[in-house]
Amino acid sequence: MSRILAICLGTLIAAIPLSLQAGVYQCTVNGKVTFSDIPCTGDAKPMDLRIYTPPAEAVAxxxxxxxxxxxxxxxxxxxxxxxxxxxxxxxxxxxxxxEITRYNEQLTGTTSSQADGAGEKRSAAEIQAMTRRHQSEMEALNKQISTLQQKK
Structure with missing residues (x-):
């Protein structure tokens, strides 16, 4: 039994290098050069491929x-x-x-009614709402900026 096992293993080991060598053949078919892993015609020429494997230091x-x-x-x-x-x-x-400058100019009466677009004066409540919106937008931007800076 061990003799048969040794023969099988020996045959298997001998066959491995043959199967690892993938042959490439150059063939000429109808005037066109083609390459294949099997011979395409009787005039197929086996090609010797040399594959460069860089040293481990170069890879590192x-x-x-x-x-x-x-x-x-x-x-x-x-x-x-x-x-x-x-x-x-x-x-x-x-x-x-x-926007604040335009509002202040409206309060002092130094601009025309067309300066605000709709021609209406803004109330203090509108300015406060605009200011709060601006502050929340600026806080969000500053938070994004600080998050990006911390990731450095």
């Missing part, structure tokens, strides 16, 4: 470089997000300041 170095690039990319993306959020906060602050 490439992996480190890839990680550094990914880290730089993530940092750049966060930086762009911060810039966009800061620009948005600045625009909202400018808009709020313009």
């Amino acid at each position: 170095e490439a992996s480190k470089q890839t990680q550094a690039i990914e880290k730089d990319l993530a940092t750049s993306q966060k930086q762009r997000q911060l810039e966009v959020l800061r620009a948005e906060a600045e625009a909202k602050t400018l808009k709020m300041n313009n």
Whole structure:
């Protein structure tokens, strides 16, 4: 029994290198060159393929470089997000300041009735509501900015 087992194992081990060598054949069919893993015609030429396997050090170095690039990319993306959020906060602050200036001008009577768009003067309650809305928008933006800054 062990003799049969040894013969089977020996045959199996001998067959493994043959099965691992995937042959590539170059064939010419109707004037076109094709490549196949089986001979297509009688004139098929087996090709000797040499596959380069880099040393482990080169693979490790490439992996480190890839990680550094990914880290730089993530940092750049966060930086762009911060810039966009800061620009948005600045625009909202400018808009709020313009609205307050128009309201103050209306109170003092220094602008025409067309300056407000609808020609109506805003009440103090409207200004307070606008201010609260602006503050909540700014708080949300500042929270996003601080969250991004903490992830660095």
